[in-house]
Amino acid sequence: xxxxxxxxxxxxxxxxxxxxxxxxxxxxxxxxxxxxxxxxxxxxxxxxxxxxxxxxxxxxxxxxxxxxxxxxxxxxxxxxxxxxxxxxxxxxxxxxxxxxxxxxxxxxxxxxxxxxxxxxxxxxxxxxxxxxxxxxxxxxxxxxxxxxxxxxxxxxxxxxxxxxxxxxxxxxxxxxxxxxxxxxxxxxxxxxxxxxxxxxxxxxxxxxxxxxxxxxxxxxxxxxxxxxxxxxxxxxxxxxxxxxxxxxxxxxxxxxxxxxxxxxxxxxxxxxxxxx
Numbered sequence: 001x002x003x004x005x006x007x008x009x010x011x012x013x014x015x016x017x018x019x020x021x022x023x024x025x026x027x028x029x030x031x032x033x034x035x036x037x038x039x040x041x042x043x044x045x046x047x048x049x050x051x052x053x054x055x056x057x058x059x060x061x062x063x064x065x066x067x068x069x070x071x072x073x074x075x076x077x078x079x080x081x082x083x084x085x086x087x088x089x090x091x092x093x094x095x096x097x098x099x100x101x102x103x104x105x106x107x108x109x110x111x112x113x114x115x116x117x118x119x120x121x122x123x124x125x126x127x128x129x130x131x132x133x134x135x136x137x138x139x140x141x142x143x144x145x146x147x148x149x150x151x152x153x154x155x156x157x158x159x160x161x162x163x164x165x166x167x168x169x170x171x172x173x174x175x176x177x178x179x180x181x182x183x184x185x186x187x188x189x190x191x192x193x194x195x196x197x198x199x200x201x202x203x204x205x206x207x208x209x210x211x212x213x214x215x216x217x218x219x220x221x222x223x224x225x226x227x228x229x230x231x232x233x234x235x236x237x238x239x240x241x242x243x244x245x246x247x248x249x250x251x252x253x254x255x256x257x258x259x260x261x262x263x264x265x266x267x268x269x270x271x272x273x274x275x276x
Contacts, residue, residue: 017092037187152185
């Protein structure tokens with residue numbers, strides 16, 4: 001692959017990442033950055049009842065469907081075969097900034113984010129923050145799983161796929177524990193996506209990125225409207241039982257023949273005289 005082909009590949013991959021990262025950054029969960037950071041850190045509260053001396057551990061998470069939709073938006077950034085894969089984005093960012101005067105803090109931020117992304121292990125068995133083990137007094141069997149295993153079982157088993165192997169591995173815990181483990185991970189992935197996007201935007205402002213990806217920073221990436229209204233002309237034609245329905249005219253063809261304006265059928269013509 002020559003340099004022109006390599007440049008084109010990096011530009012295409014970076015463009016795909018920016019578009020997906022902007023879509024992730026626009027998710028409702030990401031609008032409250034302080035709340036997102038708190039969720040990503042797995043903040044817990046200890047509630048003590050002095051009278052009963054019972055301690056409760058409380059975790060407060062968004063509704064499951066919020067985490068589910070956010071997981072769907074960040075998942076393509078984890079797939080190595082996709083152009084949106086974070087590793088390809090970093091390869092592109094390093095390629096385009098390799099010989100430029102990039103501020104040290106920006107370059108360090110880029111490497112820090114790269115390290116954080118590489119620490120994400122969709123198939124990892126080790127815990128990110130905790131592991132759970134439980135059993136029943138009537139049975140010698142116990143169930144144990146790390147939060148990482150539970151979280152990715154939620155993403156790949158409950159959300160975007162039905163990965164039976166992951167679901168079977170966490171069947172002893174169920175969807176509730178999978179969701180509880182996934183919520184901080186999804187928030188963390190959103191923060192990584194936003195941080196990487198910010199670095200890309202900073203390099204773009206310094207005109208270090210190729211012009212062919214400029215539109216990726218401005219293109220519409222979400223459907224924000226929920227009500228759509230357009231002016232239209234409505235025509236109708238009679239359909240006779242047993243006969244072939246009237247042919248629809250082409251986009252640039254004149255509407256005539258059996259087709260009549262529906263307003264002329266249901267409303268008085270504009271040139272008609274109103275009755276007194």
